[in-house]
Amino acid sequence: MMEEPIEFSRPLRVAGVPRAGHRLALSATAPERAALAARLGLLALHDFSADLALSPDSLGGVEVRGSLSAEVEQACVVTMEPVRQSVREEFAFRIIAEGQEPSESPDAEDEVETVAGHAELGEVLAQLLSLALDPYPRKEGAELPPEASDPEASPFGALLQLRQAKKE
Template sequence: MTDPHAERSPVSRSLEVARLPAKGETVTIEADAAQRAALADAHGLLSVERFSAELIARPWKRGGVRVTGHLAAEITQACVVTLEPLAARVEEEIAALFVPEDSRLSRPTAQSGEMVVEAEGEDVPETFTGGRIDLGALAEEFFALGIDPYPRKEAARLEIPAGGEDGGGEAGPLFAQLRKLREKG
């Protein structure tokens, strides 16, 4: 997301950290048709009908940024059983911290060389370079996390013939070979 060599997000929205007002800045992202098509392609979806995010970026500690907000999207996926189109909704709350790459907050503690992470605490801050953060890429990351990796229609069932996968009464040549090996041993 903050790597200058990383591929740009279809919904990229750059925020210049040095120009961030003390009270923060609201950034609204509403993907157009071309951006939605690129998101669908990038995430293996049949289509993205709607993608919108409202983010608030506020200064945090020395040179850092706290981003909070909400993402809403409507997508169409292929059912993993029937491959039929399946409409789904993605709703995600967004929360992230960013610090400049030279910040002491991005480095492990000097004494132990470890970074203390609390299970219920805030995430470890991500670093950024060049004084910019891509808020669109952040929204896309949360979008990807909200997509069901195995979408299935309510009544979809995988039917296996009663006689095994090949439909015959025998288990097949592989099982015959295994049975012979077991009888020898």
């Protein structure tokens, strides 16, 4: 089975992180932003970047702390008009050493596995962006029509009336 290409690929050689740590700034190119926008269902991804602080841990992995920022354009859930929003997200995760098992504790920091000595930072950042997006973007001043808030006027209004009649 063929793997899907990664739109924003930024592999990190885990063993290459210096003991003193390393700062890293990443940003997506125009073609990468277009591919990510298509994948995430965005109208556009105008900017996408991240600043990371990498520190090796005692188990052969790497602690990663940082922030991402993006300028996204989504369709308004009411009018379908474009809504431009800024996304800013702080994050922390741990890259685990190759062969190490991920923690099963629900309280554990998010973990990223290492494959062939590398961790795919770009894919992790793309996933963090997808989680930070507004699931219901709404253009300023956009309101649902009055009938949308009336349960009896909705397509399920008749079912609601039948259910209430059955209870009586």
